[in-house]
Amino acid sequence: MPNKGKYYESQFEEVTIELLTEAQWQYTFGDELHRKYTDPLIEDVQRAIVIIYKCANEAKQIAAEADKLSREVCPALIQHIIHS
Numbered sequence: 001m002p003n004k005g006k007y008y009e010s011q012f013e014e015v016t017i018e019l020l021t022e023a024q025w026q027y028t029f030g031d032e033l034h035r036k037y038t039d040p041l042i043e044d045v046q047r048a049i050v051i052i053y054k055c056a057n058e059a060k061q062i063a064a065e066a067d068k069l070s071r072e073v074c075p076a077l078i079q080h081i082i083h084s
Contacts, residue, residue, distance in 0.1 A: 017027050040046055 021027050
């Protein structure tokens with residue numbers, strides 16, 4: 001089905017549900033859930049998102065440190081190799 005570069009929320013939702021179902025997640029249509037709308041829907045997913053966010057921040061910090069070190073160490077190392 002040609003979409004001319006446009007994707008809709010419903011398409012994203014369908015693919016996401018399909019992928020999660022293939023990964024053995026159980027899918028329940030929202031209207032079939034009996035809960036208060038103020039209650040978290042999936043607490044495990046919320047915890048996972050927090051962990052992923054923390055890991056992403058740590059990865060950014062590590063990348064920044066590596067970049068800084070490479071800018072400081074690499075030129076000196078290259079000069080040492082050239083003059084050896």
